[in-house]
Amino acid sequence: MNSVDIIPGDHIFYRCGTHDHHGIYCGDIPYKNKIYHNVVIHFEGKFKRGQIRGVSFEKFAKGHNIYVVQYKKGSCYYNNLVLDRAINKLGEPDYNLFGNNCEHFAHWCKTGTKRCGQLHNFIEEAGGILGGAIAGGVAGAVLPLTLPEVVIIGVCLAAGFGGSELGKRIANLFSDQPDYEEG
The missing domain is CATH 3.90.1720.10 (endopeptidase domain like (from Nostoc punctiforme))
Structure with a gap:
């Protein structure tokens, strides 16, 4: 051992x-x-x-x-x-x-209880990536092109962060976080 x-x-x-x-x-x-x-x-x-x-x-x-x-x-x-x-x-x-x-x-x-931290984390990350990509893409598409690039990038990043938070909520709906810490 x-x-x-x-x-x-x-x-x-x-x-x-x-x-x-x-x-x-x-x-x-x-x-x-x-x-x-x-x-x-x-x-x-x-x-x-x-x-x-x-x-x-x-x-x-x-x-x-x-x-x-x-x-x-x-x-x-x-x-x-x-x-x-x-x-x-x-x-x-x-x-x-x-x-x-x-x-x-x-x-x-x-x-x-049946719980799986790996699955929970995967759902959270996948939901965050998908939510961030959708929210960032929508924000970039609706902003007028006359705005400075820095503003557009900032709004897209903020929308992406909001999407990643959505991923965490999705993970919590479909998978319970285990009540332990690995290590």
Whole structure:
């Protein structure tokens, strides 16, 4: 393991290029009359064919640095219940990038709600870019060409900022921000 102290019931993740991969560290667990050692339960997503699986810590980490998600005090279940929730989901299918992915699973094990910060941030950024582009374009199109360029650019930037705020509101409508901080 890494230098990070990881205990059974922890929500862990590693950074993998454009995204993070999440799971629940379980340590040694009994399952189907056998003891499995140093297990991480995670949603192994392969489009719609993914399922919740238990793998060794080493196989989960794949050489990446592992981080423990720090939840706000009082926002999650006790570790024994987290372990039970994760173990009881083993073998469940129906991976869905937007509504049932590895981060949704780990957050559900810890809190009982499915949330995904990566999805929330993506919606927020995409909505901000789209809203900013539309608002800035409309502002630029309706301003008279006789105004100085600096004024036109300033109005377009202000409209773009307003559009990015719209993106944040859109993200909050379609996705809940998780109640933890990664790291």
